[in-house]
Amino acid sequence: MADKIFRVNMTDLSTSIEDVPADWAGHGGRGLTSTIVAAEVPPTCHPLGPNNKLIFAPGLLSGTTASNSGRISCGSKSPLTGTIKESNSGGTSAQRLARMGCKALIIEGQPQDDNWYSLSLTSDGITISKEEELVGQGNFAVVEAVERRFTDKIGILSIGQTGEMQMSAANISVKDPDSHLRSLGRGGLGAVMGSKKIKFIALDAGDHKVDIADPDAFKAANKTFTKALVDHPVSQALGTYGTNVLVNIINEAGGLPTRNFTAGQFDGHEQISGETMHDLIVERGGKPKHGCHQGCVIQCSQIYNDLKGNYKTSGIEYESIWAMGADCTVDDLDQIAEMDHILDDIGIDTIETAVAFGVAMEGGVLDFGDSKEMIRIMTDEIAKGTPLGRIIGNGAANVGKTYGVTRVPVVKNQAIPAYDPRAIKGIGITYATSTQGADHTMGYTIATEILGVGGSADPLSKEGQVELSRNLQIATAAIDSTGMCLFIAFAALDNGACLPALVDMLNARFGISLTAADVTNLGMSILKTEHAFNQAAGFTNLDDRLPEFFATESIPPHDAIWDFSGEEIDAFWNF
């Protein structure tokens, strides 16, 4: 069965199943969402208006048995940044879409009335239904109710209350294999789904399977690929401690942004570290090692139980723990887990929201370290859309603007995540030049600067950082198109067998003959497509800058400042 484009028009509630245009055939995941956004979304449209579109696409290898290939991409024009946006996530949706033969789901238009809707997709087509019962509900209740209505075999994409209220930090939740939640986290894609008045999307692939052109070659390549993944020491550390292994490492490097980016080390780092978390999880009968999608061999996710041994949250990332922890000076993992649970339930990006809290703390709205007040604001204000809730739910830049705070760590209005660009300079180039606002995952220079993967780079020196970020951003754009988790990058950078095996799998899946150079070219062309969209939306190289305070305030312990010139940053685009 040939893959198809599934299209939904929410203005007239029509649907269609279309052949894949030739131009789009070689694309998947991020490459496909960005290609479609660039082709069909007017760059200057209002992100929450009828002319924006919301696009979901599984990666090229999603739905196959390839290890770690279960990422789904979601693309749109971001209401947070105004740029093109792709966010990707694990969970069960990519595999369901791929198996039902959906190469991309395009949602366009906007209802003319006040009704809410849901979508249900099978290989036969799309059903649009009015939705009343679940409007106003959190994601956990939605998943439970939707599974009851359909079957627990389905994939579910949903928004919480914040997405309904179109807050620009709202995310889209993706059901994981345990009916818990992963998130298409950054850039406010949940607000776009809310603007289309879609509460959830149910994905039923039935017994369909993905076609493989050369099953034997595929299997052999996957074996090599999988071995490369599981052999890498970073994969192993991730499986043991989760991404939160980084708290102690980044603190040691002096790049753990603390107290709204006024220091690079946090006194309470031990209390929130991956090591501490691992022990707590084991002690309480949780799972320190857990996959966010079927076929993951790294298993950086975990299940975190509360003091009584009951489920509290899962898949809690280093960046979330840092943001609610060091950035807000909260040193209590249970409080952080509670907040993570709430934010997942109401459907809002943990990084953006917690950095927004840090700015609000600096603006005097609440005290640093006051996790009880954070929890109260999350449940009583953000979830209910009070004025304060909306201020914070619209992100860090919005808080800074509303309270006249000048130390606001954002690029293109998106909160800077868990690595201070003064003390770890390469990641600052990624923040500045990313087509999507500040986002560590766009070109994860930490791998090389801090973890020594793929060579080494002095995090306190500017040397080689632009090239490092460029190479990683190009590779990432390609990886994000395959459906692969970004964490294959560690093996790919260090093990010569890994990338060729990935290319072999692509060739075996589709019966084509890509080379490694084709993959690099794909990454470059995706970045250029995204960059061109942003330029047509009004962005210039002057938007590729970090906030002023990084250049004027040094950060302890290294007393480092951000010292790249505009010209040095702009050299990023020389390819």
Add this chain to the structure above:
Amino acid sequence: MADKIFRVNMTDLSTSIEDVPADWAGHGGRGLTSTIVAAEVPPTCHPLGPNNKLIFAPGLLSGTTASNSGRISCGSKSPLTGTIKESNSGGTSAQRLARMGCKALIIEGQPQDDNWYSLSLTSDGITISKEEELVGQGNFAVVEAVERRFTDKIGILSIGQTGEMQMSAANISVKDPDSHLRSLGRGGLGAVMGSKKIKFIALDAGDHKVDIADPDAFKAANKTFTKALVDHPVSQALGTYGTNVLVNIINEAGGLPTRNFTAGQFDGHEQISGETMHDLIVERGGKPKHGCHQGCVIQCSQIYNDLKGNYKTSGIEYESIWAMGADCTVDDLDQIAEMDHILDDIGIDTIETAVAFGVAMEGGVLDFGDSKEMIRIMTDEIAKGTPLGRIIGNGAANVGKTYGVTRVPVVKNQAIPAYDPRAIKGIGITYATSTQGADHTMGYTIATEILGVGGSADPLSKEGQVELSRNLQIATAAIDSTGMCLFIAFAALDNGACLPALVDMLNARFGISLTAADVTNLGMSILKTEHAFNQAAGFTNLDDRLPEFFATESIPPHDAIWDFSGEEIDAFWNF
């Protein structure tokens, strides 16, 4: 006595009196503030940080006996728009600054502590004092107290509570001859003054007078100039009805934006019209005709008393009445006057704030027409800096963003004023291309499109509108440099004796020999200086656009849409 530059550094609390650089000598008012901002403010700096500057400059003719020459300009990088900004106002400050020999006051830096300060200027220099008593007070209390401390002969520039809280719609108040308030209204300059921690500036010129190189020539030219002003029918209408004469006229034209820009005519227009207001004022013993500064011969200001005959507000403009009235569907002048009084007292732009209320009404925060709730929000929320108060006090775009509203009438984040650009197209070109965000005063095409001054143009046709706006924007930049009120433009456009007399006054004041062409060149060069600043701050021609909804939603009664292409708009800059 040669004019000097007065400079205050709020970081180290130092002051200096400097000679005027040769490059600045020919500039005054807006030309000077924009020249200084362009020379000394880094275009990408944070508007509320230490690198922004706040500059006050009287016009070239301010302080003389020239009719209508009492406008003061204030320039900075705007916290609302991010562009260069000049706002100008009547009142008594321009004349005081000019008479004490202050060509410009430059305020730079930012205190390192939490103290508030005041400045006191005389021809001898600047005194910086700590201020405690008046912090948290409204502008009326400040003016009263400062006059008590000094003398009622002084000029006063002050901020209210919203400026202290750095809300980006906050303005700077300027004492008028009756110790009432005029405003440097747009672009959030009050927030910049608040960021420098200056509550007020007292200006004592003593008995100093401005030097005139050729007093006889000056007197003769002023006589011709004054006659041209008082003879013009628009001047006479302004003296009778104030600017509010426009409610009925613009309503008739179908360009009175109503109910957050969803219609071009307001059912309640008669109740809020200039004619109705005139009769009410006379009936209650107010003053229908009043000058905002000494020497004004048009006198479009007025004193509006309440039902009991007590002073309520003064100088209430058409644009304010429209914004609180038609845009929010409030049809009660007393309620509008009450709101005008409150907004003056707390020191916030009436246009920006009322348009923000219109967007909030669309977002469901309060009902259209609910002026009681508007007043409650102004006094209980905005004045006190509650979350909702800050959301609204940061302007229409901020409200739209916070509540996910897509019909948000702003350009470069500044609220579009009282003329719908679909039904009156020339003004739309001004909104789009102005260097300062949407601002009717930058190139007041209404004169020609609606009032038939300086020729005529069909407001529903695109023909000639770009050229009209360009010519008026150039002329306005020059007029804004002289200290002249913009309302001299009506006479200047229709009476051939007016502009030459103005040039003669400039020549007689300084002993120079400008021509009319020099004045036009001055206007062009100011626009180019401002445009270059904005480009260096990251703005592109894509920022010179009206919001999407103007092109997609037609407005009754003409069912007009905004139909200029980007290319047509960009032709504005061909000079």
